Amino acid sequence: MNAWQSEAVILRTWPVHEADQVVSLFTREQGRIRGVAKSAAKSRRRFGGALEPMTWVSASYVEKPKQDLVRLDSCEVIASPLSDPVDYARAAALAFYAEVLEEALPDHDPHEAAFRLVLAVLGHTRSNRIWMPVTYFSLWITRLLGWMASVTHCAVCGEAFAGDAWFHPETDGLTCARHKHAASRRLSSESLALARRIFQSPIAALAQDDWPASRAADLRRFTAQALERHLERRLRSAAALQKLGG
Numbered sequence: 001m002n003a004w005q006s007e008a009v010i011l012r013t014w015p016v017h018e019a020d021q022v023v024s025l026f027t028r029e030q031g032r033i034r035g036v037a038k039s040a041a042k043s044r045r046r047f048g049g050a051l052e053p054m055t056w057v058s059a060s061y062v063e064k065p066k067q068d069l070v071r072l073d074s075c076e077v078i079a080s081p082l083s084d085p086v087d088y089a090r091a092a093a094l095a096f097y098a099e100v101l102e103e104a105l106p107d108h109d110p111h112e113a114a115f116r117l118v119l120a121v122l123g124h125t126r127s128n129r130i131w132m133p134v135t136y137f138s139l140w141i142t143r144l145l146g147w148m149a150s151v152t153h154c155a156v157c158g159e160a161f162a163g164d165a166w167f168h169p170e171t172d173g174l175t176c177a178r179h180k181h182a183a184s185r186r187l188s189s190e191s192l193a194l195a196r197r198i199f200q201s202p203i204a205a206l207a208q209d210d211w212p213a214s215r216a217a218d219l220r221r222f223t224a225q226a227l228e229r230h231l232e233r234r235l236r237s238a239a240a241l242q243k244l245g246g
Helices: 088-104 112-122 131-144 189-200 217-231 236-243
Strands: 002-016 020-027 031-037 056-063 070-079 165-167 185-187
Touching: 002 031, 002 070, 002 088, 002 112, 020 056, 020 112, 088 112, 088 131, 088 217, 088 236, 112 131, 131 189, 131 217, 185 217, 189 217, 217 236
Parallel strands: 031 070
Antiparallel strands: 002 020, 002 056, 020 031, 056 070, 165 185
């Protein structure tokens, strides 16, 4: 048996038996793992509100040989999403982070950059101010997973974008107007410039900007399509965000 104590972000829980829960969590040391929290529905001392999705915790767990699920002994809250008001838009943003990480991260594969990204966007996801961190997360997680196309050059001819770019739901990469496919969607030059800025700036440098839902909506659609294409499934949380106008 190996005992671990690690920072982690709770992604999802499933009830089993009367009071137990299966918990999916993204740990700093071991990446995404799943464990059983015995009597989690009853034990406030060991878990309390620590198993809410996107809660940043210090998790204590035991890993046994030849067992897929660890034994989750306790979680201490470091930061909870419930410490700030949770309206529908903020709940949709938090669900988006959780769904992407749950579906995209492999088991037991540490990813320090992704972990730091999650903490960064959680610290800036506030009621009525979700679009900047959602855009920042969607761009960076797509790049960290190796699925981000160039935002500076056409995937076909290699020339630098002089204006807008174009993307298609069934192909990788961005193209110039000359090489766009039928039924492609436009990615504005303003959104391309914003993508380049996001890749060059810490999230705090963007926090003071005005971010209505319409800003970079085409950029979020582009990253959502890239994620869904590589995951080979639709992201329900991305659809919920689009219904909000983003």
